[in-house]
Amino acid sequence: MHENQNTTPMPSLIYGTAWKKDQTARLVLEALKSGFKGIDTACQPKHYNEALVGDALKLSGIDRSELFIQTKFTPVTGHDPSAIPYDKDAPLSEQVAQSFEVSKNNLKSDYVDALILHTPLFPFAHLIAVWRAMEKIYERGEAKALGISNCYDLNVLKRLYSEAEIKPAIVQNRFYEESDYDVHLRAWCNAQHITYQSFWSLTANPHLLGSRTIMKLALKYRKSEAQIFFAYLISQGITPLSGTTSKEHMRDDLETDRIVLESDEIEQISSLLHH
Numbered sequence: 339m340h341e342n343q344n345t346t347p348m349p350s351l352i353y354g355t356a357w358k359k360d361q362t363a364r365l366v367l368e369a370l371k372s373g374f375k376g377i378d379t380a381c382q383p384k385h386y387n388e389a390l391v392g393d394a395l396k397l398s399g400i401d402r403s404e405l406f407i408q409t410k411f412t413p414v415t416g417h418d419p420s421a422i423p424y425d426k427d428a429p430l431s432e433q434v435a436q437s438f439e440v441s442k443n444n445l446k447s448d449y450v451d452a453l454i455l456h457t458p459l460f461p462f463a464h465l466i467a468v469w470r471a472m473e474k475i476y477e478r479g480e481a482k483a484l485g486i487s488n489c490y491d492l493n494v495l496k497r498l499y500s501e502a503e504i505k506p507a508i509v510q511n512r513f514y515e516e517s518d519y520d521v522h523l524r525a526w527c528n529a530q531h532i533t534y535q536s537f538w539s540l541t542a543n544p545h546l547l548g549s550r551t552i553m554k555l556a557l558k559y560r561k562s563e564a565q566i567f568f569a570y571l572i573s574q575g576i577t578p579l580s581g582t583t584s585k586e587h588m589r590d591d592l593e594t595d596r597i598v599l600e601s602d603e604i605e606q607i608s609s610l611l612h613h
């Protein structure tokens with residue numbers, strides 16, 4: 339297996355750039371100024387403005403090597419049909435290649451720290467065809483790691499892992515009750531050293547944030563409930579994504595990897611998730 343050198347480590351929290359539209363550059367710049375080193379985007383104009391992410395990276399003046407930038411390849415079904423950033427009639431391998439060229443151009447960077455498949459494709463042969471094209475990008479050193487998102491079926495992930503030449507290093511999933519918080523999938527990811535990134539961490543879980551357990555811990559640590567929950571996720575080896583639009587919350591979110599919960603407190607929160 340080809341090993342990429344000089345990779346930037348993934349930060350413990352990543353700034354998400356979805357739904358920010360024409361405010362994307364301003365907010366990404368604010369996030370970088372606040373101290374975020376990781377940025378998540380996608381070559382998917384329906385939800386992300388990747389070019390404005392690139393503008394902010396440039397405007398920040400921060401050396402590219404200090405940042406962890408990840409983007410996604412979005413299959414045709416995930417796009418607004420009027421704004422697909424590649425030839426939708428081209429073979430899958432060509433779609434991936436074209437999308438990645440657009441990403442490099444948008445991000446004004448000749449590599450990304452991670453390239454993530456936005457969603458699994460079926461039949462599995464299509465998923466593998468896309469993955470092979472992503473592996474070529476990795477082999478050229480233009481993606482330092484590969485990942486998959488919205489993959490809730492552990493069998494699909496295991497099959498991808500066994501057939502992939504370059505193994506998935508990241509799974510980016512919605513963190514919510516309906517998937518039982520991916521408890522089995524996360525355990526398997528941990529065993530393979532795959533980093534699990536969470537989204538919807540706050541929005542899908544108001545019942546956890548409003549629980550007595552988390553409210554009590556917020557009082558004890560003099561932190562907000564959101565901060566306690568992010569600290570818990572980090573304690574579980576999860577890398578949360580935050581797309582906050584507030585300067586204050588950016589600071590709060592970045593503080594969370596310094597909140598060290600006691601092991602019995604971690605257990606109390608775990609038991610809220612898996613009762």
Ligand SMILES: NC(=O)c1ccc[n+]([C@@H]2O[C@H](COP(=O)([O-])OP(=O)(O)OC[C@H]3O[C@@H](n4cnc5c(N)ncnc54)[C@H](OP(=O)(O)O)[C@@H]3O)[C@@H](O)[C@H]2O)c1
Pocket residue numbers: 353354355356357378379456487488510536537538539540541562564565579580581582583584587588590591
């Ligand atoms: N792979 C995928 O399919 C997929 C899907 C969805 C999202 N994502 C990625 O994940 C990122 C995050 O998305 P998300 O769905 O998790 O939601 P989000 O856009 O991060 O929104 C989180 C909500 O939590 C609030 N918030 C953040 N920090 C807070 C704090 N410290 N205290 C109180 N409230 C706080 C925000 O409000 P304020 O703005 O007021 O702080 C916002 O209302 C996206 O930008 C995107 O990059 C990926």
